[in-house]
Amino acid sequence: MPDLVWFLIRRLFAALLVMLALSLAVYLIFYAIPADPAHLACGKPCTPDRLEQARHFMQLDQSTLQQYLNFLKGIFAGRTFGDGAAAVHCNAPCFGYSFPLARPVTTLIMDRLPITASIALGAAVLWLLIGVSLGVIAALNRGRLLDRLSVGVALIGVSTPSFLLGLLAILVFGFWLNMVPVNGYIPFTESPVDWAWHLVTPWIVLAILQAASYIRLTRSQMLEELNLDYITTARAKGAGEGRVVLIHGLRGVLVPVITLFGLDLGGLLGGAILTEKVFSMQGLGDLLISAVGQLDVAVVVGVTLFSAFLIILANLVVDIVHGVLDPRVSHG
Amino acid sequence: MSSSVAGTVSPTRQAMRRLRRDRSARVGLVVVALLIVIAAAAPLLVRLAGQDATTYHIDLLDPARGNAPRGAVGGASGSHWFGVEPLTGRDLFSIVVLGLRTSLFIAVVVTLITTVVGTLAGISAAYFGGWYDAVLSRLLDFLFGFPQLVFMIALGIIVPAGFPRWLLLILVLSFFGWAGLARLIRNQARSLVAREFVEAARSVGSSGWMVITRELLPNLLGPVLVIATLAIPGYIGAEAALSFLGVGVPPPTPSLGRSISDSIAWVYTGADPWFLLFPGAMLFLAVLGFTLLGDGVRDAFDVRLRRTN
Numbered sequence: 001m002p003d004l005v006w007f008l009i010r011r012l013f014a015a016l017l018v019m020l021a022l023s024l025a026v027y028l029i030f031y032a033i034p035a036d037p038a039h040l041a042c043g044k045p046c047t048p049d050r051l052e053q054a055r056h057f058m059q060l061d062q063s064t065l066q067q068y069l070n071f072l073k074g075i076f077a078g079r080t081f082g083d084g085a086a087a088v089h090c091n092a093p094c095f096g097y098s099f100p101l102a103r104p105v106t107t108l109i110m111d112r113l114p115i116t117a118s119i120a121l122g123a124a125v126l127w128l129l130i131g132v133s134l135g136v137i138a139a140l141n142r143g144r145l146l147d148r149l150s151v152g153v154a155l156i157g158v159s160t161p162s163f164l165l166g167l168l169a170i171l172v173f174g175f176w177l178n179m180v181p182v183n184g185y186i187p188f189t190e191s192p193v194d195w196a197w198h199l200v201t202p203w204i205v206l207a208i209l210q211a212a213s214y215i216r217l218t219r220s221q222m223l224e225e226l227n228l229d230y231i232t233t234a235r236a237k238g239a240g241e242g243r244v245v246l247i248h249g250l251r252g253v254l255v256p257v258i259t260l261f262g263l264d265l266g267g268l269l270g271g272a273i274l275t276e277k278v279f280s281m282q283g284l285g286d287l288l289i290s291a292v293g294q295l296d297v298a299v300v301v302g303v304t305l306f307s308a309f310l311i312i313l314a315n316l317v318v319d320i321v322h323g324v325l326d327p328r329v330s331h332g
Numbered sequence: 333m334s335s336s337v338a339g340t341v342s343p344t345r346q347a348m349r350r351l352r353r354d355r356s357a358r359v360g361l362v363v364v365a366l367l368i369v370i371a372a373a374a375p376l377l378v379r380l381a382g383q384d385a386t387t388y389h390i391d392l393l394d395p396a397r398g399n400a401p402r403g404a405v406g407g408a409s410g411s412h413w414f415g416v417e418p419l420t421g422r423d424l425f426s427i428v429v430l431g432l433r434t435s436l437f438i439a440v441v442v443t444l445i446t447t448v449v450g451t452l453a454g455i456s457a458a459y460f461g462g463w464y465d466a467v468l469s470r471l472l473d474f475l476f477g478f479p480q481l482v483f484m485i486a487l488g489i490i491v492p493a494g495f496p497r498w499l500l501l502i503l504v505l506s507f508f509g510w511a512g513l514a515r516l517i518r519n520q521a522r523s524l525v526a527r528e529f530v531e532a533a534r535s536v537g538s539s540g541w542m543v544i545t546r547e548l549l550p551n552l553l554g555p556v557l558v559i560a561t562l563a564i565p566g567y568i569g570a571e572a573a574l575s576f577l578g579v580g581v582p583p584p585t586p587s588l589g590r591s592i593s594d595s596i597a598w599v600y601t602g603a604d605p606w607f608l609l610f611p612g613a614m615l616f617l618a619v620l621g622f623t624l625l626g627d628g629v630r631d632a633f634d635v636r637l638r639r640t641n
Contacts, residue, residue: 161569161573168608266480273481273482273485273577274577277577285485292489300486303482303486304482311478311479
């Protein structure tokens with residue numbers, strides 16, 4: 001399939017171009033910061049001499065463009081600040097070095113990423129399952145109680161801010177019913193069961209909210225699909241109703257659902273950041289918010305670019321899956 | 333109603349008629365109207381209650397319970413209708429209605445800005461087409477898939493301390509908000525551009541600006557209204573989310589999101605769940621009301637909006 005190969009190459013190239021443009025833009029924006037990171041690092045009393053030394057060490061005395069190129073180089077080859085015994089190394093992939101925290105930004109991100117990623121991935125799996133299955137059920141029971149119930153759940157989901165639903169869940173299930181743990185994160189490697197048990201409430205909260213638009217989309221798409229000629233043909237040829245719905249109907253639903261999922265990836269990360277705060281887990285959001293408070297530009301730029309890259313890559317995967325499922329995309 | 337009568341009524345009138353008959357839209361309209369009145373009259377209501385959002389009432393707190401309000405329902409009484417805030421004893425009713433005012437103000441201003449910018453961008457992209465449309469579409473795709481919340485938090489670091497935060501919030505939400513609207517309007521406008529009346533206007537020598545404002549815009553008012561109404565609850569939620577994360581409206585300006593964030597500790601200890609419930613209910617009501625109204629307006633104008641495609 002040469003068409004598909006060309007499609008993949010085109011998409012990969014476009015994604016790389018977007019990352020490059022984005023990183024340059026972010027660099028130019030964030031290095032216009034009024035506070036001087038070297039000034040914060042040099043301590044008191046800060047003589048002009050020591051300030052100059054700090055600026056040189058942190059490579060802030062170079063032009064913004066040169067700093068940007070250093071940053072790009074760091075992602076592939078790593079960076080070293082200063083020389084001799086005082087040198088600080090930042091191994092590839094280096095997303096910058098936080099001098100206030102005295103650690104490479106990549107390490108800081110990797111420490112926090114499992115929390116945010118666990119919330120986001122689990123919630124995404126759950127909401128796709130809930131959204132598509134409730135949508136199909138609603139479509140098959142059009143106008144009946146189950147349909148109205150699903151549409152009602154969708155409305156509540158659309159109208160409730162995630163942090164509000166999360167806090168209510170903690171209040172009701174955590175305190176009043178004492179069913180689930182209310183906060184804290186247990187690493188997967190430590191105990192997979194405890195990991196899932198502590199994440200179950202955040203997953204459900206985030207999933208219910210996002211599932212709403214998938215219920216709506218699946219329902220309308222399924223209703224449309226079931227009226228198409230090829231479904232009638234399948235029925236006429238004697239295919240069972242279950243087979244018609246699951247094999248033929250669902251196929252038509254899957255493509256728009258995947259498209260919508262691609263659009264929601266950015267929101268998924270945002271939702272995970274809000275959720276981790278509600279459940280007192282220290283993930284990427286916590287790292288970013290405290291870095292903003294500490295005026296730690298390296299961490300702010302690193303986390304921003306890292307998450308943007310992550311979304312762009314995830315979108316690329318969605319695009320590819322989309323292209324494979326729906327040949328019209330790659331041929332167009 | 334017979335079709336001959338309906339045929340003489342303008343589409344907008346017909347839509348208004350359908351809107352009036354839609355029960356959930358009516359509920360939404362009543363809730364929205366009520367909230368707007370409350371928000372507009374908030375300073376007056378606060379004075380009517382004989383309170384303000386800044387005075388501490390330490391005497392109403394119970395030091396034995398970590399300074400949670402004394403009494404049931406978060407210390408609600410004849411003078412403090414929603415009780416008082418734990419730790420400070422400030423009047424919760426004042427905080428909630430003034431917080432609603434902040435929320436609605438920001439959401440409405442952002443909706444106005446994004447509607448104007450997004451409509452112009454969407455229509456011009458559809459009308460002019462070519463490389464302009466291609467570049468704009470790429471930009472929209474890009475803004476759309478972007479981890480917006482991360483960027484909104486991060487921007488806090490480059491803004492000078494003296495810059496008003498509410499203005500920053502409006503600018504940031506607008507910067508990311510116009511993209512969704514522009515994309516929907518562009519898709520709607522593209523089907524109009526090929527129609528005869530646009531062709532006719534062009535053939536008699538109307539300028540691009542004339543065609544856009546006289547021919548395309550009037551035909552897109554329905555979709556624009558629908559998208560704008562449906563966008564408001566999104567901005568109310570976004571403002572609350574940013575304030576919840578501590579990067580939104582700073583104290584002492586009351587904000588529903590920040591109150592909800594402050595309430596976490598009191599929810600966790602179970603000492604004062606009412607501190608969450610009053611601002612939370614107000615926020616829920618605001619988002620629900622605008623969503624119901626927006627859904628009703630969409631059905632009434634019979635606009636099909638698909639985020640996909």
